[in-house]
Amino acid sequence: MQPILIVEDEPIIRSALRRLLERNDYQVREAGSVQEALQNNNLQELSLIISDLRLPGEPGTDMIKHANGTPVLIMTSYASLRSAVDSMKMGAVDYIAKPFDHEEMLQAVKRITLGHQDRTSNPSQSAGSDSEAPTQGNEIIGQCPPMLELFKRISKVAPTDTTVLILGESGTGKELVARALHRESRRTDAPLISVNCAAIPETLIESELFGHEKGAFTGATNARNGLVEAADGGTLFLDEIGELPLEAQARLLRVLQEGEIRRVGSVQSHKVNVRLIAATHRNLKALAKTGEFREDLYYRLNVMQLQLPALRERGSDVIEIAQKLLQRTCEKLGKEPHFFSPESLQAIAGYHWPGNVRELENAVERAVILAENGIISHDLLDIEFEAPASDRSLPRSGGIDDELPLGSEIAAPQASVAQEELSLEDYFQHFVLEHQDKMTETELAQKLGISRKCLWERRQRLGIPRKKSSTTSH
Template sequence: MSRILIVEDEAIIRSALRRLLERHDHRVSEAGSVAEAMELDPQRFDLVISDLRLPGEPGTELIPRAAPVPVLIMTSYASMRSAVDALKQGAVDYVAKPFDHDELLETVARVLHLQASRQAEPPDITEPSGQAQQMIGSCPAMQLVYTRIRKTAPADVTVLIQGESGTGKELVARAIHQQSKRSRAPLICVNCAAIPETLIESELFGHEKGAFTGASAARTGLVEAADGGTLFLDEIGELPLDAQARLLRVLQEGEIRKIGSVETRHVDVRLIAATHRDLRALSKTGEFRLDLYYRLNVMQIDLPPLRDRDEDVLTIADVLLEKACRRHDREGLRLSRAARREIRDYPWPGNVRELENALERGVILAEGHLIHPDDLGLSPAPRPAPAAPGSPRPSAGSAAGSAADDGAEEDLSLEDYFQHFVLEHQDQMSETELAQKLGISRKSLWERRQRLGIPRKKSPRRRPE
């Protein structure tokens, strides 16, 4: 939850801004002038949103005083020159009044994300073998993951990691444990999908001798084995309902009872759970307890799939290739240009695990010093069907200037093209994306909308549940 300071002398605007930001899970404080803002210590916040014209000193005075906290300046359309001056003085951005709610929220999210990205570094992790390694990737989505790990690890709260199979959920759990206060205690990892349903309660909570057929001796469960440390339950969505009820008691009361025992034991365990399934949807069908879901989802970390990490795919491939070469004693192997292109364009439904397997296969099959696409053994990625001769191209997704190359759009004027493109794509693109595709600024996009009478489509707002 980000902390935001609003500096605005008009109470109506200030309170409206506060309500808007609080509805989107930000913690907000208010000030009516630079002097009042300084009393609240702006450096304690993640972002300062300040009006340009304030009683006494102008809002730009907060730029050096709040540093390194970014300052977002609010100004009217009539004073754009002042906004430009504010940017030159170090303001992170500006929003024009009267501002559009969606645009303001988008700007705030972008600034906060940029701020978090500058601070986030991949955490160091020690593998069970004792080998040190670092999480790989610098794309914006992974920067958010690193920031969430850094903030969550010392808090000693329950964590829910969500992501597709093969995205590295156990790696994140290991990073959280090793950066927590429990790092010297054990980390017990359990794959709930790999244990038969009839045995999972015994495995997790233990049993007494004679509790059931085959229980020839008492056994300590994995929850108790993690006492003082961290328990990582992978694929928790596969946990049977009876085991879910027992786990809920562990989270609520810190107590376990072995199967066949009448005594309860106190345990001090931090739980990290992971799943590739939608637990909330499972709770609606009765497959997962809603009360357990709420207990698990204190902090949530969403891992992006590999297909959404374009900037990282080849970097990850190079690191995994080096490890595979060492394992198979084939130092010096490299990916050919075609293989790198294949890896970059492939959708990777199995994520990092699939990439690792493909590279291992390539190292084994490669002849010479280069790994070629055939060595990787990837199934061909689906390609878009070529357009029929003479048919118009389906999208103007490239820059606006490409319209001149399309025979179907040769007779369109620039204004016609603008209107055609915006109306066709505004349901799928944000204002920022539209402006980038057209090669113009957001301000120019807004002005052309006004001139041509093109209304801006509003995305439907979700009602609070």
């Protein structure tokens, strides 16, 4: 892979970011200013430029006009967030607000470099084209272990005609999985018929699914094909199959066992060739034990089971999903690109999301409608943030260095210790010793970009005693 260039005038931050990227197998170059970057590098040989917004001499945004197609990721503080939005309009591929953690940076770097590599190797391929891997393309997003395992299973079962049962909470994207299964199957050119079993009245469900003959019931003035016939040769997706009435379950069992259907009011059966995918948020095995779901149908459905994790179990995926939903919502509403503030990203990462992706999508759309100046602030999301942002931050990659967010805009320690080799742990220790007489614990934690609890724990580990407040006589 082509190297990454870091343009950052603060040696400590530059060195820490370099170590982070090199630990993750990236080749890295450094520069302290735009001028230095141009003197020592051919920008077209790079896969990515990570530049601070505020640099001595030319601003970091000048890297965009010099890059000539190489993607530029802008680093900025929250105070300069408006400038970051402006840099996006100038052509920056993305921005990342300080303070940020390692996982956030690595996710952004991976996304941008892979996209640049694809465009370089195949210039005619646009982002999100049909040649992109369907299970990891525009619809299903995820890099957490449960999602990677799900992608692997989809790729294995999709080319077969095996019946699939998709399990997961409401709003987790079960229909997206069904679409991916159909798209990667041999039936991709045939129809995919999606049916929400909970949305059809119980009195009409059999007629809708299996069709009916003329005069089969009051109002049946003409014969009609059902949705199972409509899916002949393709895929039938039955969402919320746990809501299917027992009578309809018996008919569906016949489709699975014999490959044939009989319309309501008919004595004739005829063959259909349908691949069935079912989904539910309910426990079908428990329903089968209580007689609410046919046990024989459950075992017919449960040939291959795919489990979708809840959004709260997907770690940093929630941020990537939120960014994608934000882009899609702006396009749908005809608005200019909007951006999340650092506080809103922390809130998104820390919230429980009981409604999963559907709830996140609604929150993003509401925020875009209400937002001014293109910034999505925490309050516009209208979600209850259950813990301080610093405690429920984006997932970290572990290790002492990782606990201090990279790029925290805090006062520099004395010149004697501000050396490139200074570790973030040393930086923390010197900063606390230098400023604890003038700042409260809350102020120290805020400047360091961590919680008071994290500050206390790190004091204990590093043996930095907390200064006792002197009593002031009045």
